[in-house]
Amino acid sequence: MSCELWKLEISALLDGALDANQEAEVNRHISCCAECRSFFQEHSRLTHFFRESAPVLDPPEIIWQGIEDRIASRSPESESPAPLESILSWLRVP
Amino acid sequence: MSSDVSQEELTEIVERAREGSLEDFQRLYSLFAKPIFNFIWRLAGSPDDAEDLTQDTFLKVYSELKNLREPAQFRFWLYRIARNEVYQKLRKSQRKTEISLDSEDSPLFNILADESIGLDPEKVALSRELNEVIDTALSSLKPKYRDVFVLAVFEKMTYEDISKVVGRTLLSVKTDIYRGRLAIKEAITSYMKEKQ
Numbered sequence: 001m002s003c004e005l006w007k008l009e010i011s012a013l014l015d016g017a018l019d020a021n022q023e024a025e026v027n028r029h030i031s032c033c034a035e036c037r038s039f040f041q042e043h044s045r046l047t048h049f050f051r052e053s054a055p056v057l058d059p060p061e062i063i064w065q066g067i068e069d070r071i072a073s074r075s076p077e078s079e080s081p082a083p084l085e086s087i088l089s090w091l092r093v094p
Numbered sequence: 095m096s097s098d099v100s101q102e103e104l105t106e107i108v109e110r111a112r113e114g115s116l117e118d119f120q121r122l123y124s125l126f127a128k129p130i131f132n133f134i135w136r137l138a139g140s141p142d143d144a145e146d147l148t149q150d151t152f153l154k155v156y157s158e159l160k161n162l163r164e165p166a167q168f169r170f171w172l173y174r175i176a177r178n179e180v181y182q183k184l185r186k187s188q189r190k191t192e193i194s195l196d197s198e199d200s201p202l203f204n205i206l207a208d209e210s211i212g213l214d215p216e217k218v219a220l221s222r223e224l225n226e227v228i229d230t231a232l233s234s235l236k237p238k239y240r241d242v243f244v245l246a247v248f249e250k251m252t253y254e255d256i257s258k259v260v261g262r263t264l265l266s267v268k269t270d271i272y273r274g275r276l277a278i279k280e281a282i283t284s285y286m287k288e289k290q
Contacts, residue, residue, distance in 0.1 A: 011272040015246045017253045043275055046282070050247050053224050057141060059131035059148055064123060066149045071116070071156060 006036050013040075014047045098125055101166065108165035119159075123152055126169075129249060130176050136244040137180045139233055147183060151176045170258040177241055177259065184237070227285060234281035239274035246271050 009026045012018050018026065030037050099107070104125070111118040130151060135144035154175050162171055232240055241260055245251045251259070257267045 008268065008272045011275050012253070012268055014275075015250075015253065015271065017246075017268070042279065046275070046279060047247060050228065051250070054228055054248060055225065056128070056132055057135060057144075059127045060145060063127065063131070063145055063149050063152075064120070067123065067152050067156070070149075070153055 003033065003035050003039075006033070007039050010036060010040050011043065014043055104168065105165045108159070108162070108168045112159045112162065112165065119156060122155070122168075126172055127152070130172065133173065133244060133249060134176055134180055136232060136248055137177065137237075137240060138183065139229060143183065147176070147179045151179050154179065167258070170255065173245070173259040174261075181237065227282060230285050231278045231281045235274055235277050239270050239277060242267050242270045243274035243278070 006026070006029050009018065009022065010030070013023060013026050030040050107118045107121050107125075111122055127148065131144055131148045134147045134151070135141050138144055138147060151172070155172060158175070162168065232244070235243060242256055242262075245256045245259060246253070253264055253267050253271075256271075257264050260267065262270070
């Protein structure tokens, strides 16, 4: 198998996407191939950097408020009266 | 899977929300708002856009929930809607969303600043720098690499789950994540060179 194909497996290894046998096989290759070992080390650091250093934001509360408002404005109670009803209410004598 | 509930509980919540329970819909929101907001932020590149798109995503979920045939698939369906919302917006604006972190008016800077009250200014500067690197790297990726990369690396989703979200084969997901990794490495290397 070419190093290009091994690197594809190493990428999957970094995401925990290999089973135990595949993992052992990839690790054996890494231990005897300098090019793939360097790829593994470099990308392992990068993946760790993305996973551990990237900030995770809390969604602002305004999002739910907006959703609630939009849902409420769609609910039947808040819908404008049917056209006929509007016309009749116009004609209603106080 | 959101860590707060089991798959069975989640399915029950989805079923009740599908029958019109606003309380259960709100529960779904509280379980998934954070990962979806961050997922959208990583794809769209701006927290401001992420705010609008998260709202649009959950409103779409609310109106389409009755059409979800398999409540157990809710999570994948939700991420699919979020991803579609982002791509629709990107297509509409016909540009890659980019934000300038050099500007103190940047929404990301404001959020980081708010969250960093009481923190060491050096840490705030470091956060900004890290975000600049991450944003630069992600925005350099083609959308088909970016979505799977974000799901695998930031969301820590399994390849099988990613395949359900993006509707591509397992091999295609695996290959695209690998290509994404190569492109990210290249983007970071050239970013570092520019900075030196």
